[in-house]
Amino acid sequence: MSENRDSRPRRRRPLRAAVGLLVLLAVIGYFAVQRASNGGGGAPYCTARMYTGDYDGSSVSYEISPEQAANAATIAAVGVAKGLPDRAVTIALATAMQESALRNLDHGDRDSLGLFQQRPSMGWGTPDQIRDPVYSAGIFYDHLVDVPGYSRLPLTVAAQKVQRSGFPQAYAKHEPDATVLTAAFGGDGTLECGGPEPTGPGDPAKVRSEMVRIFGEDGTHTIPLQTGLGGQTGQAGRDSVVGKNGPEAEVTLVEKANGGEPAMRRSRAMAYWAVANAKELGISRVSFSLRAWIAGQARGQWQQKGGTGAKDGDGDPHNASPGEVRIFMAR
Structure with a gap:
């Protein structure tokens, strides 16, 4: 039995790996062509950009889906409409990036909902209100400005005083990308969205x-x-x-x-x-x-x-x- 098993041809794993890699590259190439086709009329995507140099045009960017961009734009717009500083917008965006990945969720831990995973049972509003990005962003800012000296606090501390999260340090990792989004929507950056x-x-x-x-x-x-x-x-x-x-x-x-x-x-x-x-x-x-x-x-x-x-x-x-x-x- 063992002799027959040993005499079988060996599987060509390197060949399979090479074929798999070629398929992956083909898929990546397809989507790259789709994005670049028709002058931007391919697959939809958005890029937020923050300029870092005075004259050389250097920048840092953050790429997101149209759904995420729309939610981020609403969060930023509500903050700007309230006359709040960029720091408030950055805190709000980083919070939503951690809580929902900038998606307006209809579910969450216990009764948490929406962009900020706010809970109706904790007095944040009705489920319909919380799933309204304008409302949820607005009430987040209302609670944030009640935090004494919030603009001078570390982002994790300011966000935690509003959210009362079980993982307060998680907000910090989103601060760089949230800063780019803030510059794109309310500062000297730009937002570019391709797609048909x-x-x-x-x-x-x-x-x-x-x-x-x-x-x-x-x-x-x-x-x-x-x-x-x-x-x-x-x-x-x-x-x-x-x-x-x-x-x-x-x-x-x-x-x-x-x-x-x-x-x-x-x-x-x-x-x-x-x-x-x-x-x-x-x-x-x-x-x-x-x-x-x-x-x-x-x-x-x-x-x-x-x-x-x-x-x-x-x-x-x-x-x-x-x-x-x-x-x-x-x-």
């Missing part, structure tokens, strides 16, 4: 209502904001904006004049929130600060554009004036 152009029409009324819900409306909150729908704003040259697939609906947001850096910070948060939510909301283009992000083009990167009517922008009716964020959806 929306196949269906977006709903400008929904986009408008979400923006107002996060940032407030003129006269109702501490964040003055004017909003309008394309074709109804009464602004010259904006009633017939046409995109690649036909007429586009538009939501225009204009910060109050002379708002300084706080107003610009809000505008950046609005623009990048729109990019992060483009896949879900059917947004095809965002114009902001002489730049444009166009779904399915330039591998998801922002492109330099002229201001409204500027010669270098060929008078493109999609271009934004200073202080504007213009969001377009194909109808």
